[in-house]
Amino acid sequence: MTLPSPNELKTKQSDISSYVGKLLRDHFGKGPGSVYVSISDPFVTIYVKGFLSATERVLYSENHEKTLKKTRDFVMDKIGDEISAYIEEVTEISIEELYYDWSLENQSGMFLGVGSLSAEDSQDTFPGxxxxxxxxxxxxxxxxxxxxxxxxxxxxxxxxxxxxxxxxxxxxxxxxxxxxxxxxxxxxxxxxxxxxxxxxxxxxxxxxxxxxxxxxxxxxxxxxxxxxxxxxx
Incomplete structure (x- = not known):
């Protein structure tokens, strides 16, 4: 895949952010307060913040976390493929796996799309x-x-x-x-x-x-x- 220019990358990130925000709003009744997208082949991360509806807030406050997560898992089973397909359309990265997780305490969530990753793919070097x-x-x-x-x-x-x-x-x-x-x-x-x-x-x-x-x-x-x-x- 040809590396996009900084402006092209920003546009792709914005497109995915808008799409996922709307998709979550349509299925949960409330969209996230913010969506941050990072694209670095073969990875695409989508970090959502401020994502807890009024009903979910009540469930969480009443210690019904299992029910809340079960409902979210059910919805994700329905929309996971849509998210992967849209990421592929925008980034041209063929998404082979989509991971997700929630931090209810922080009212946040993460979607991780993973493309083709070989055993020989290099790693990064960073402090720590x-x-x-x-x-x-x-x-x-x-x-x-x-x-x-x-x-x-x-x-x-x-x-x-x-x-x-x-x-x-x-x-x-x-x-x-x-x-x-x-x-x-x-x-x-x-x-x-x-x-x-x-x-x-x-x-x-x-x-x-x-x-x-x-x-x-x-x-x-x-x-x-x-x-x-x-x-x-």
């Missing part, structure tokens, strides 16, 4: 990279097992992507075979986010972690973590 890997590996060891491989990319000053491969233990694989992948996904979501030491990561990468998201592809035995970094003053 070793610490990021060490903390993600430690978190993984505490929850399941040490990843067989870990890679990371800082696609811009605010977005850091970490890929873990080979993390499932045998009992998790059996739960998936027995049809319990959603229960496993929800359990891993809570535990992994609790275990990840974002404070230590922030202290080493020269940027504060403002938000972070985790999702899994159980079929491929891999997981993506996306860290949103606070702009330096």
């Amino acid at each position: 990279k070793d610490t990021v890997h060490d903390e993600v590996i430690l978190m993984s060891e505490q929850v399941e097992k040490r990843p067989e491989r870990i890679r990371s990319w800082k696609i811009n000053s605010r977005t850091l992507i970490v890929l873990r491969e080979g993390i499932l233990v045998e009992i998790e694989k059996q739960l998936i075979k027995d049809g319990h992948r959603e229960i496993l996904r929800k359990s891993k979501d809570k535990i992994e986010k609790h275990m990840l030491n974002v404070k230590n990561i922030s202290s080493q990468i020269e940027s504060e972690v403002e938000d972070y998201f985790i999702d899994w592809n159980f079929n491929k035995d891999q997981s993506y973590t996306v860290l949103i970094l606070k702009p330096n003053e």
Whole structure:
């Protein structure tokens, strides 16, 4: 794919931002307050903020988080392919996987579109990279097992992507075979986010972690973590 000019890139980001904002508004009754899009082949990230409707706010305040997330998962099953198709149309990146996650506490969410990523694709070098890997590996060891491989990319000053491969233990694989992948996904979501030491990561990468998201592809035995970094003053 030919690299777009800065103006072309900005237009593509704006188009995706507008589309996703409208799509979420049409399906949830309320769109996000803001949508930030980053494009860096083979990745496209869509970070939404201020996304919690009045009904969802009541559910969240009454500790009905499971119901809220189940409803969002149901809607995402309906619109995930639409988001991927639109990203492809605008960016010409063939999206092979779409990951998503929510931070209800921060009223935010993340969509991560991933195109063709080969085993040989290079990684980025950035300050604190070793610490990021060490903390993600430690978190993984505490929850399941040490990843067989870990890679990371800082696609811009605010977005850091970490890929873990080979993390499932045998009992998790059996739960998936027995049809319990959603229960496993929800359990891993809570535990992994609790275990990840974002404070230590922030202290080493020269940027504060403002938000972070985790999702899994159980079929491929891999997981993506996306860290949103606070702009330096």
